[in-house]
Each structure stands twice: as C-alpha cells, then as structure tokens.
Amino acid sequence: MTLPIHYSPEVTKARRTRTPLVALESTIITHGMPYPDNLTMARQVEAEIRANGATPATIAVLNGTLHVGLTDAELEMLAQAKDVAKLSRADLPACIAAGGTGATTVAATMIAARLAGISVFATGGIGGVHRGAETTFDISADLQELAQTAVTVVCAGAKAILDLPKTFEVLETLGVPVIAYGQDSLPAFWSATSALPAPLRMDTADQIAASHQMRVAMGVPGGQLVCNPIPVADEIPAAIIGPVVEQALADAMAQGISAKAVTPYLLDRIFELTHGASLTANIALVLNNARLGAAIARELGSAG
Numbered sequence: 151m152t153l154p155i156h157y158s159p160e161v162t163k164a165r166r167t168r169t170p171l172v173a174l175e176s177t178i179i180t181h182g183m184p185y186p187d188n189l190t191m192a193r194q195v196e197a198e199i200r201a202n203g204a205t206p207a208t209i210a211v212l213n214g215t216l217h218v219g220l221t222d223a224e225l226e227m228l229a230q231a232k233d234v235a236k237l238s239r240a241d242l243p244a245c246i247a248a249g250g251t252g253a254t255t256v257a258a259t260m261i262a263a264r265l266a267g268i269s270v271f272a273t274g275g276i277g278g279v280h281r282g283a284e285t286t287f288d289i290s291a292d293l294q295e296l297a298q299t300a301v302t303v304v305c306a307g308a309k310a311i312l313d314l315p316k317t318f319e320v321l322e323t324l325g326v327p328v329i330a331y332g333q334d335s336l337p338a339f340w341s342a343t344s345a346l347p348a349p350l351r352m353d354t355a356d357q358i359a360a361s362h363q364m365r366v367a368m369g370v371p372g373g374q375l376v377c378n379p380i381p382v383a384d385e386i387p388a389a390i391i392g393p394v395v396e397q398a399l400a401d402a403m404a405q406g407i408s409a410k411a412v413t414p415y416l417l418d419r420i421f422e423l424t425h426g427a428s429l430t431a432n433i434a435l436v437l438n439n440a441r442l443g444a445a446i447a448r449e450l451g452s453a454g
Contacts, residue, residue, distance in 0.1 A: 158219030164205035170447035173263040173271040176210040176253035189229035202444035214249030257295035272443030275309040278317030297324035306435040310339040337379035359449035384434035
C-alpha cells in the first residue's frame with residue numbers, strides 16, 4: 151500500500167535544498183484557540199521559524215492525505231473548519247484510510263515527522279497524566295510516543311491542567327530524557343518555573359542537537375523532550391493560574407466532560423476565567439518554542 155503523503159511546495163523546496171525543517175502540530179489550530187486567533191498564531195509561528203533559518207511543516211490530514219506543510223489557504227481553511235477529528239496514534243491511520251480530515255496531536259505529529267524525516271517538532275505543551283488518572287486511567291498517548299519515536303519535541307512543559315509530577319514520573323519510567331532549557335526547574339506551561347527539579351539541563355541548541363544525534367548513533371529508541379520556559383515577561387505566575395486551573399477542572403467534572411473533550415474544554419474555560427490572558431501567554435510560549443526548535447534544527451542540519 152502506498153502512503154498518501156503530500157509535501158507542500160515550501161516543504162518540497164526545503165527537502166530539495168536541505169534546509170532545516172521544524173514540524174508543527176495542527177490541533178493547536180483546530181482545538182486549542184478560537185478563530186481568528188488560531189490563524190494569526192499559526193501564521194506567526196510559521197513566520198518565526200522562517201525568520202530563524204528553518205522551514206515550518208504544519209501537519210494535518212486533509213481528505214485522506216497526510217499533509218506535511220500547509221499552504222496559507224489550507225491553514226485558513228483548517229482554522230475555520232468545524233468538527234475536525236482530533237488525531238492521535240490510534241486514529242491517524244484510520245482517518246487516512248477512510249479519506250477523512252483531522253488535526254494531529256503531539257503523538258500523531260511525531261509519527262508524521264518521522265515518516266517525513268523531520269527530527270524536530272515545536273509545540274505548546276504535551277499531553278500527559280490527567281488529574282485523577284488513578285481512577286480514570288486517562289493518560290495521553292503523547293508519553294508513549296516520546297518513548298518510541300525519535301523526534302526532539304520542544305514544548306513549554308506538560309500542560310498545566312495535568313498532574314505534572316505523575317506526568318514526569320511516567321516519562322522517567324519510559325526512559326524519555328526530559329531536558330529543561332536554561333534552568334534547573336521544569337517549566338509549567340503558562341508559568342516559567344515550578345517546584346519540580348529538572349532531570350537534565352541544557353543551555354544551548356547545539357547541546358540538545360548533540361544529545362539527539364548521540365541517541366541515534368547508539369540506537370536508543372524514542373525521542374527527547376525539551377522543556378523551554380515561557381519568557382518571564384509573558385508568564386502567568388503559578389499563584390495566579392493555579393486557582394483558575396482548579397476551577398476549570400471542577401467545572402469539567404461537574405459537567406461530565408471526559409476523554410478527548412477534556413483538554414479543549416479546560417483550555418476554553420481557562421481562557422474565559424483569565425479574560426484572555428491564557429491565550430496571550432499561550433501564543434508567546436509557542437513562538438518561543440518555535441525559535442528554539444528552529445535553532446536545534448539548524449544545529450542538526452537536517453532537511454528531512
């Protein structure tokens with residue numbers, strides 16, 4: 151069976167000229183922000199990667215074809231689309247086989263990046279262990295994907311709506327290197343720091359690239375997670391965002407929100423409770439991750 155994969159003209163040129171590529175997910179567009187903020191953010195992130203010497207490759211499934219890189223028209227269509235499937239490892243092949251359209255989560259984007267030969271992926275925050283997972287068993291497939299797929303993922307930490315200690319404990323069990331960029335504590339998405347000590351610290355893009363290359367050379371499976379703190383000027387301190395997250399979680403429980411609907415609901419509710427401040431911070435941290443992702447991709451010298 152031939153894999154229906156399509157490279158955008160920009161990505162095709164980058165592959166031909168061996169320009170570094172940075173993968174981007176698409177659920178942040180379809181499920182993470184309202185229109186037109188999502189489209190503005192997507193364009194800004196792509197522009198930030200270009201400005202830092204790499205080529206963006208936003209990934210999505212459109213009408214049964216895995217797209218690696220989207221045109222501006224396709225970005226706009228996806229930003230306005232309704233009822234777009236949210237694709238993870240379990241759903242990605244089925245959606246393609248059925249001729250469907252879907253946005254890729256961290257796990258699905260990692261799979262697509264590997265298929266396209268892209269080594270670096272910049273996102274906002276990864277999924278992880280949800281609060282109450284000891285009874286719901288709600289744990290994101292992102293964690294298993296990091297243990298299996300050799301892509302360096304740059305994020306601002308796990309989403310702060312999660313059980314962060316359990317999330318990083320699972321990553322340790324799975325053997326995923328968790329690297330804090332430029333500090334000794336792990337960032338907590340909207341907040342630059344947390345009480346959690348970083349298992350590893352690296353201060354430069356070339357150190358992160360060297361670690362990626364060493365894992366490949368040694369045949370160690372899986373990727374590495376780079377936790378890049380949101381700039382302090384853009385953060386929402388933990389003392390402020392913490393009670394808001396707790397309120398959103400309580401609201402979700404009261405309404406019986408579960409499974410894949412949990413994260414989009416919580417992000418929307420936190421946006422309401424912070425009067426839009428969470429969205430502003432979210433955009434700032436994604437742009438920050440795009441810059442670091444481009445720097446790592448340049449160090450790797452990988453064009454896919």
